[in-house]
Amino acid sequence: MCRWLAYSGSPLLIEDVLYKPAHSLIAQSLHSTLGAETTNGDGFGIGWYGAGDAPGVFRSIEPAWNDRNLRELAGHITSPVLFAHIRASSGSAIQQTNCHPFRHGRWLWMHNGVIREFAQVKRDLVLAVDPSLYPHIEGSTDSETFFFLALTLGLEDDPPGAVARAVGLIEETGHRQGVEQPIQMTVATTDGKSVWAFRYSSEHDSRSLFYSTDVPTLRKAHPDLPVLERVSDETRLIVSEPLRDLPGAWNTVPESSYGVIQDGADELHPFTPQAPSSPTAVPAPL
Amino acid sequence: MCRWLAYSGSPLLIEDVLYKPAHSLIAQSLHSTLGAETTNGDGFGIGWYGAGDAPGVFRSIEPAWNDRNLRELAGHITSPVLFAHIRASSGSAIQQTNCHPFRHGRWLWMHNGVIREFAQVKRDLVLAVDPSLYPHIEGSTDSETFFFLALTLGLEDDPPGAVARAVGLIEETGHRQGVEQPIQMTVATTDGKSVWAFRYSSEHDSRSLFYSTDVPTLRKAHPDLPVLERVSDETRLIVSEPLRDLPGAWNTVPESSYGVIQDGADELHPFTPQAPSSPTAVPAPL
Amino acid sequence: MCRWLAYSGSPLLIEDVLYKPAHSLIAQSLHSTLGAETTNGDGFGIGWYGAGDAPGVFRSIEPAWNDRNLRELAGHITSPVLFAHIRASSGSAIQQTNCHPFRHGRWLWMHNGVIREFAQVKRDLVLAVDPSLYPHIEGSTDSETFFFLALTLGLEDDPPGAVARAVGLIEETGHRQGVEQPIQMTVATTDGKSVWAFRYSSEHDSRSLFYSTDVPTLRKAHPDLPVLERVSDETRLIVSEPLRDLPGAWNTVPESSYGVIQDGADELHPFTPQAPSSPTAVPAPL
């Protein structure tokens, strides 16, 4: 229902990532090509790592394309990790507390997709959130509840495992209440150093997700693109749809898989939800 | 933490009630005399009964004193029942879904005060809300949770009983978790015909609440006030602080009591919370 | 750059006009078919005639499709004349004072189109506004300046003549500064009784504009459409694009013409700008 972008690499001005590409995320807020909705005008947010320990978060209920403050910040802030999200609400209220990315401590989280029949399953899911985390839920979205389930189930220690357990719990809860395909998702999360990105849906027909080709290869293919000279070899983007029509630049994240952008070699793995009732699942605090 | 006003009587332009009195609610949003905070600039809302079955609700996160749309509506809408509320947040987010009045079906609800240590007791209170009502909670305030507890406990059939049970539940929950004085409140609720207003606090030192003297008496005392000629004998106002310096116009709602404005004689009764564990309490759906 | 709707006839709930048709203006705010832009998410406004002499105006910088207050008002207010406008900014700031309809006394005004090279010609045009009207200009759009030019040139006495003189002045000013096609416009204005709608552009290739077929004819063609039973024979809509796929319901306002909806027979006339320097032009207060 939304579009997002995760950047990791050389500290760039946010506008270089957010505004300058031909099909930038800001342009997508008006006209998305691959989204379930073509307009993503129900608020936006960015998260970045600057001074201070926790990331900064700037969220607004205005459409991203006409927000002057976003343009100001983008022209004056640099960050080695940037999360950006534009929202097309599937019904919940347009308010800052429903805008992504969500933050807890050093962690950011953003989601494109939906927990299906959320009004019906929400109470059970919220009850599964650790009571000490529960008061920190501020908004009313499925995405934020999903984040707090992942935090409850170990996100800060084992992101892939925690997301697998959270999705397993969401699917088991949905199935118990007669929801056939309980979740549709691409998710990104970061602690400011590594970035994890997941692509999954109960129906195995997930929203699009792409990662950028490694920079040395891109430089050879596109010696004329100046921004490539300004970024390190390690720089990587993950996006819900490509930002430029650059041949060879974008690679599909495979169905039911997740990637890790980190110091050293990046990784790509299959993703399998872990149901709470499964014998291989870690004991969840339920 | 807030200021509110409930009007019941001859259909008046909203601006006659909201803007024209010397110490109008809008003036109080900038400079309240009796409030716990002198500025109530964290959003506002009005509820009124016009075309359609359910009341209309207009809520905004801007300060009431500079909201042009509120002034427009106030100059063009008449209503026989008006609820108006200006907010001074005690911490929860400034968003429309946290602005009063709250609505469910034909019912409106607004609250001045606080459920103390709400972050701590919220989970238990939310769990006590009927699961079929739970998905309708949109915001994050204590006041909205209080409303849904009252709905769960029979507000639509027996408002005084439901509020007594809700307050009893809030006090029992708070005490169980070590909160000494769990609630401070003035509350107004209406179905569009009658208005119920409550003044209570666990410490028996409740926020101020006033009701207006009956109109025939006021007309005799103030024959020069034109608005009194335009309203019926049955017209009544309940306010968190007086709107004009009219001698004899305002009467204190006594500590631990509630009033009913209705067709026929209005009523004033003592208010006593009913704890769920009390043998005299009706069985709550817990 | 925008979409708009003018309704005149039996007092209807605003939502009947604004939300219920299949291609309603609210739906067009997300996905317009005929507009220069497909998304009109840069604010909106409505004007209506209720209690009070002057019309009420409700304007917001949020996209119309997700504005809860608009939906509330639309469900509770009826009006015999309704102006509604959704905005796609061509550059000027997103702020309430730039949202249509604009109001002066009993008059409303809304515009789809552009005064070309407005930054360049603005000073000359603003100087042509009557000094007593000048302080009432609150925003920064071409459309509001156009309105104040029309007011200066006699809108309240002779709407078609005043608009012809204003367009003549805009064209002469533009040509003097080298702008080839100074204006593109559909405009609606009303005093709450009659509605005037204009379609014109310097290049004679104007934005789309339609008026609805008279109600008795529509009823015969579409006996199954309940809303037609609730409106008088005199009811009429003018829209920048059709609201429903009703065969025979919508008629193009011809290029370079204007229509009048009024008591008695409606009218359709050719529209010709009157340059200030033209001998047939009335003396303008310049």
Next chain:
Amino acid sequence: MCRWLAYSGSPLLIEDVLYKPAHSLIAQSLHSTLGAETTNGDGFGIGWYGAGDAPGVFRSIEPAWNDRNLRELAGHITSPVLFAHIRASSGSAIQQTNCHPFRHGRWLWMHNGVIREFAQVKRDLVLAVDPSLYPHIEGSTDSETFFFLALTLGLEDDPPGAVARAVGLIEETGHRQGVEQPIQMTVATTDGKSVWAFRYSSEHDSRSLFYSTDVPTLRKAHPDLPVLERVSDETRLIVSEPLRDLPGAWNTVPESSYGVIQDGADELHPFTPQAPSSPTAVPAPL
């Protein structure tokens, strides 16, 4: 009508200047002691110098005290020069384009006070703005017009002279139209290197303005204030009212004078408006 703060010195986190002092500007937005109004809740703005040549500007129509985005930025951005302003509107619309500081190129401008009878004199003043600058006026305030007059009259080359000429022009224009005391002002302007601050009013009874005592002296008087250890000897604050109750910390800017904070010794001079008709005035482009 407003409160403001200008900081120049060692790059500090914005929150150190804006939130942490006991009587911080944010606290003043709720409860100002010395302001003409006690509440300054009609929008705010900050300007800072970061990446990029021009300063960044973040402005919002929400009250400063409850704006989460301001708090986020304040916790993550450092700047050697900071302008911050909280607004109490004297009537003009609450919109971002009316919030201070205003920016042109590298220059920032903020104002506390009023051009009296502005609706009456506005047209003449706006006509005196250089036509090439005129299209950059976006809002409707007296303060922005004042800025553009100063730019027209040489602000970028000679700030004290340009402000003297602008004030002279405003006074002459007002007097010509029967306004007895045409201007009341404290003004700050900066190019990112030096800061100029002016205190003046036609009635010689100007709004309060203070500058901080030099840091070495402050350190001796208050060895226990940690923030003083983190800032350079050159660091200086100018404020419309003191931020802390520090004995010896705040000095009144004298009536009808201006100060310059700059590399090397700061300066304090008398301020005298220069009327356009005065033989000593430089020829203004009128």
